[in-house]
Amino acid sequence: MATPPQPPAIPEDAESTDLPITLAASVVLTSLPRDGRAALDAALHPQPTKVTLKFKAMGSAPVLNKDSYKIKTSQRFENVVVFLRNQLDLGPDVSLYLYVNFSFMPALDENVGNLWASFKTGEELIINYSLQSAFG
């Protein structure tokens, strides 16, 4: 059986957006025993996988030619917003609202992997987008 075509990928945000480490926290970290340090490193850097997002237009928002895209779980939601704005070719003055679970707009620094795992439908995270604010 032929495998279905893979959705195209959302390009990665190359710039690191990690916050720097405070002196107070680094004092604690440098005094960690070796197993604690190794466990922390492993927990901080999970191997990113790719998940599927599906965009659905609401109201008068323009429809995408392709509505499903792959994205790395390590990315921030901001990258999704920027990507969608580019795909829709919206000018800087046009507002765009992205909703998850028909209810909330994630913060721009939320992790895509967390959102997908918490709110996916089947294996896709559905994102509704609108040119007007919705869902109170």
Place this chain on the structure above:
Amino acid sequence: MDVTALRWSIWEGSIPCKIELDSSESCVRADVLPYFTKLPRLSYIPLYISQIFQFFEPWLDTKVASVDNAWLEFEGVPLKWHWPIGVLYDLFIGRDPSDTREEDNEEYRLPWSLILHFENFPTKHLMRAGSSQTFYDAWNNCLKESSSVRNGSAKTVMSLSKAESTKLWEGLVEHDFDKFWGVNDKLISDTNGPMRNFPIRVYIPSTPRVVQLPVSQFLDSKEPQTIGTALHSLIPELFKSKRAALVARPVVHGVVVAMNTPLAELGQLAVYPDGFLHVTLAMMS
């Protein structure tokens, strides 16, 4: 267990802060003494920034410096205004609260020393704060997100009456316990139907990584989920054991929480005003 008394004690938790201007910024016209204040753990920077700004205003060039471009820094790290103040403190101090050695008390002594900036807004790390509407939107969306985790939809938040929504928001802004919990109790009540998943965010220290995955109220064995079983499933690298903290301890509101604490009970007392239980980790040295 007196739920109201415990909620009240958590609500009253605050952090003494010493806030200074960055005298290298051109909008700062003179050396000025620090501003000492107390910030509630269960609140947010945007709700106090006007008060802080007013104190410094006489020493500022207000053509450049304004409430809208103000941001706070702790030891080189910009503080995210949409994260609760208590979470920011516990996370960036990184201290194990159960460690009471003398030299550590010296190292981590209060007040929490913050720097107020108006220039070089760190757009890479902070969302633009803009108006007070921006903060309301950020908080309200987070509340709807936690409600979606808890109930499968944000219906409990979206179906509040106008009067109830206003009371909840005013309770947060005025830091009024009775107003806030008068409505919030309804949002986290079991009467909204069985809990779908427990709204929890765990912050892995150093450059923080937030972990938010589905955590059910009960285990497959029908036993209640504890903070230990939840952390074991969320971050097995740091929590190999479900019962004993081996390399890291869970911290909620600046207090180490026992691993066998039932999550649902803890949630009834200790959720933040956005409906999530935020857990920071203290690494064990």
